[in-house]
Amino acid sequence: MTRRVAWGLLLPALAFVSLFFLAPVLALLAGAFKVEGGAGLANFVAFFAEPLHEQVYWRTLRIALLATLVSALVCYPAAMAMVRVPPPWRGLLTGLVILPLMVSPIARTYSWIVLLGRNGFANSLLVGTGVIDEPVTLLFTEGAVFVGLLQLMMPLMLVSLVSALENLPADVLAAAQTLGADRWQTFFRVTLPLTQEGLIIGGTLVFTGCVTAYITPALLGGPKVLMLETLLYQKVNVAADPTAASVIAVLLLVTTVAVNQGLRRVGSVRRRRGRGAEAAAPGTPAVVEGRA
Amino acid sequence: MNRIAWPALAMLMLALVFLLGPFVVVFVAGFSGDETLAFPPRSWGWRWMAHVFTVEAFQRSFATSLVVGVGSTLAALALGVPVAYALARHRLPGQEVVRTVLTLPLVVPGIIVGLALLNHMVLVHDLPVRASLLVGHTALLLPYAVRVVSASLANLRPDIDDAAVTLGATRAQAFFKVVLPNIRGGIAAAAVLAFITSFNQVPVSLFLTGPGVSTLPIEMMAYMETSYDPSIAALSTILVVFTIAVVAATERLLGISRYV
Numbered sequence: 067m068t069r070r071v072a073w074g075l076l077l078p079a080l081a082f083v084s085l086f087f088l089a090p091v092l093a094l095l096a097g098a099f100k101v102e103g104g105a106g107l108a109n110f111v112a113f114f115a116e117p118l119h120e121q122v123y124w125r126t127l128r129i130a131l132l133a134t135l136v137s138a139l140v141c142y143p144a145a146m147a148m149v150r151v152p153p154p155w156r157g158l159l160t161g162l163v164i165l166p167l168m169v170s171p172i173a174r175t176y177s178w179i180v181l182l183g184r185n186g187f188a189n190s191l192l193v194g195t196g197v198i199d200e201p202v203t204l205l206f207t208e209g210a211v212f213v214g215l216l217q218l219m220m221p222l223m224l225v226s227l228v229s230a231l232e233n234l235p236a237d238v239l240a241a242a243q244t245l246g247a248d249r250w251q252t253f254f255r256v257t258l259p260l261t262q263e264g265l266i267i268g269g270t271l272v273f274t275g276c277v278t279a280y281i282t283p284a285l286l287g288g289p290k291v292l293m294l295e296t297l298l299y300q301k302v303n304v305a306a307d308p309t310a311a312s313v314i315a316v317l318l319l320v321t322t323v324a325v326n327q328g329l330r331r332v333g334s335v336r337r338r339r340g341r342g343a344e345a346a347a348p349g350t351p352a353v354v355e356g357r358a
Numbered sequence: 359m360n361r362i363a364w365p366a367l368a369m370l371m372l373a374l375v376f377l378l379g380p381f382v383v384v385f386v387a388g389f390s391g392d393e394t395l396a397f398p399p400r401s402w403g404w405r406w407m408a409h410v411f412t413v414e415a416f417q418r419s420f421a422t423s424l425v426v427g428v429g430s431t432l433a434a435l436a437l438g439v440p441v442a443y444a445l446a447r448h449r450l451p452g453q454e455v456v457r458t459v460l461t462l463p464l465v466v467p468g469i470i471v472g473l474a475l476l477n478h479m480v481l482v483h484d485l486p487v488r489a490s491l492l493v494g495h496t497a498l499l500l501p502y503a504v505r506v507v508s509a510s511l512a513n514l515r516p517d518i519d520d521a522a523v524t525l526g527a528t529r530a531q532a533f534f535k536v537v538l539p540n541i542r543g544g545i546a547a548a549a550v551l552a553f554i555t556s557f558n559q560v561p562v563s564l565f566l567t568g569p570g571v572s573t574l575p576i577e578m579m580a581y582m583e584t585s586y587d588p589s590i591a592a593l594s595t596i597l598v599v600f601t602i603a604v605v606a607a608t609e610r611l612l613g614i615s616r617y618v
Binding site: 069071072073075076078079080082083084086087088089090091093094095097140141143144146147148150151159161162163165166168169170171172173174176177178179180181183185186187190216217220221224278280281284285295298299302308311315318319322323326 | 361362363365366367369370372373374376377378379380381383384387394395396397398436437438440441443444445447448450456459460462463465466467468469470471473474475477478479493494496497500504529554557558560561564565575578579582590591594595597598601602605609
């Protein structure tokens with residue numbers, strides 16, 4: 067294949083992406099920096115001057131961080147168990163974990179409405195057992211959004227950790243034990259450092275997934291518990307404020323890219339300081355990226 | 359070594375219940391016979407399963423979702439397969455830049471893509487809403503197509519197209535008669551993954567729908583805001599069963615998990 071032919075094959079896709087993706091997205095982002103008589107950050111200052119906006123921004127980061135930590139704490143031991151499950155069951159388990167990623171996020175989020183609604187399971191249970199007299203509000207709370215996002219994003223962490231643990235060479239663990247390390251020492255000084263890349267990839271996917279989720283905060287948080295994406299929707303369709311919408315778009319993008327790059331850097335710095343052994347680097351399955 | 363520590367096993371069980379429990383809940387609620395949503399349902403029946411097929415908004419948006427899903431999948435493959443082939447067979451200066459640019463649609467949140475297309479294509483350049491929906495979905499699916507087809511091409515030795523050319527085929531013939539039949543499985547896997555992604559997509563579509571043009575998930579969210587009956591549970595159940603069937607069939611026929 068000549069170089070001309072190769073570029074010819076790339077050209078349609080590049081032209082398409084430039085015209086229908088890059089150009090409009092850049093134009094939208096540029097709107098955030100446009101101020102009277104030039105460019106500047108005045109729109110961002112004005113945006114954060116509004117207490118509600120600041121509150122929404124921190125809430126988004128807080129919920130995303132909490133979901134990342136909780137999913138790591140639950141999934142690490144779960145992934146350790148999963149890699150030791152014998153083959154016939156193992157395939158089934160992998161399928162059960164991947165499947166939620168393929169199913170409509172609306173179906174997945176809707177179950178929480180069924181569970182947490184006024185006549186939902188939680189309230190029926192609490193009223194039925196006499197814990198409370200009247201149904202309480204569980205939907206449209208920060209807790210509901212957190213639980214919904216955790217459920218939506220957890221498979222990403224689990225899949226990343228399973229693939230990191232799979233790539234962990236068994237003889238390294240055997241060597242640690244031969245050299246007299248006990249179970250905890252083996253875990254903290256060998257297993258955990260060698261699988262940190264799985265944690266970093268899983269953490270990045272969960273965190274950015276939570277920050278950029280729309281369906282869950284829209285259905286479980288509503289206007290009471292706004293997150294960045296639902297606030298953006300409001301700015302366009304309710305407030306008709308395109309500048310604020312552009313500002314939120316920039317915040318969403320900067321936050322996700324910063325977390326992506328920041329965590330990647332942490333990973334590579336640690337790896338260079340690593341003790342010689344090759345870190346188990348999991349490849350992220352395509353199905354895992356860009357979900358929710 | 360093969361023993362599983364019980365706390366880890368307990369965590370795995372907990373995670374599975376948490377991940378899969380919601381599906382059971384939706385299934386049960388989907389077979390409710392009640393007037394309004396309650397869990398557990400007070401009566402049972404198929405009535406809401408039957409009802410969702412009669413809702414006009416669902417019928418119309420389902421048709422739109424199918425058209426957009428199939429159209430954007432085909433477009434993403436038409437753009438993405440040549441890219442995957444060129445990158446697999448030729449080392450180009452700046453190919454890392456090309457790769458990065460083509461994965462950007464996965465990095466940029468969908469809601470931004472949707473709003474950008476609305477503001478700078480639909481409103482400024484009079485792009486029809488339906489076309490903008492198709493274009494937005496295509497951009498989103500392109501990275502999947504490139505990635506899955508690339509994985510499939512990586513398993514194919516480059517000398518087989520050279521062999522075909524040596525035996526007298528043109529480059530184009532070598533591609534269509536030798537390479538393409540060998541990556542059929544990867545292309546089919548990419549198509550299934552892309553279609554499901556488009557069909558479930560909400561953020562990109564959010565601003566690109568309106569009266570007349572709407573996708574099924576957007577219509578489901580709108581329905582939820584005004585109605586409290588178990589329709590959405592019934593429809594979700596149907597969609598979940600449908601997705602499981604498609605994924606299981608593709609896995610059995612093509613081994614989709616080899617590529618994704």
